[in-house]
Amino acid sequence: xxxxxxxxAAPEGITxxxxxxxxxxQTEPYERWARELHGVLETQPGFLGLxxxxxxxxxxxxxxxxxxxxxxxxxxxxxxxxxxxxxxxELPRFTASEVQYREAAGLEQWFDQPARSAQPAPPLWKxxxxxxxxxxxxxxxxxxxxxxVTQGWPWWAAILPSAFxxxxxxxxxxxxxxSRALRGWLYPPAPHKVSx
Numbered sequence: 636x637x638x639x640x641x642x643x644a645a646p647e648g649i650t651x652x653x654x655x656x657x658x659x660x661q662t663e664p665y666e667r668w669a670r671e672l673h674g675v676l677e678t679q680p681g682f683l684g685l686x687x688x689x690x691x692x693x694x695x696x697x698x699x700x701x702x703x704x705x706x707x708x709x710x711x712x713x714x715x716x717x718x719x720x721x722x723x724x725e726l727p728r729f730t731a732s733e734v735q736y737r738e739a740a741g742l743e744q745w746f747d748q749p750a751r752s753a754q755p756a757p758p759l760w761k762x763x764x765x766x767x768x769x770x771x772x773x774x775x776x777x778x779x780x781x782x783x784v785t786q787g788w789p790w791w792a793a794i795l796p797s798a799f800x801x802x803x804x805x806x807x808x809x810x811x812x813x814s815r816a817l818r819g820w821l822y823p824p825a826p827h828k829v830s831x
Contacts, residue, residue: 650739655699658729664729668729681706765813769809773809
């Protein structure tokens with residue numbers, strides 16, 4: 636097991652992306668272990684929340700956990716804490732391969748490279764395009780749904796419900812699902828070199 640190492644500070648908030656492949660038959664003990672750890676995590680200074688993406692359909696179940704903190708210093712304090720380090724000692728009992736750690740800022744977290752891949756992150760224009768494809772239908776939907784309630788409100792207030800709901804649903808589950816569905820486009824296979 637490789638302990639996550641610090642990276643350069645992100646300007647606004649930071650997310651630790653953890654990819655774990657759990658041995659078949661160990662998913663229930665692993666999830667109990669994770670729930671206990673997440674319960675402790677909620678008490679930490681600067682903690683903003685977490686999401687867990689589960690893929691139990693694969694031969695080796697994969698879990699991607701996104702742990703969000705307001706500042707890199709608070710994330711580093713959690714990673715350096717005795718509680719976290721003690722919990723990490725138990726992790727090899729459940730995992731089938733090396734655990735992967737990566738720090739990300741903003742929406743970059745949803746465009747993490749596929750596990751066990753050396754490919755770089757997608758270019759910015761692809762991230763922006765996927766974000767637009769995700770957010771535009773949400774804005775249309777929530778503007779239409781909230782229209783009867785916000786009728787007669789000032790224009791700046793009338794867009795608040797749809798903006799809030801679109802942001803909420805964009806982060807979960809729209810962007811995670813889109814990034815998985817478009818993985819082949821976001822991470823195209825490298826062209827094979829023709830040998831002479």
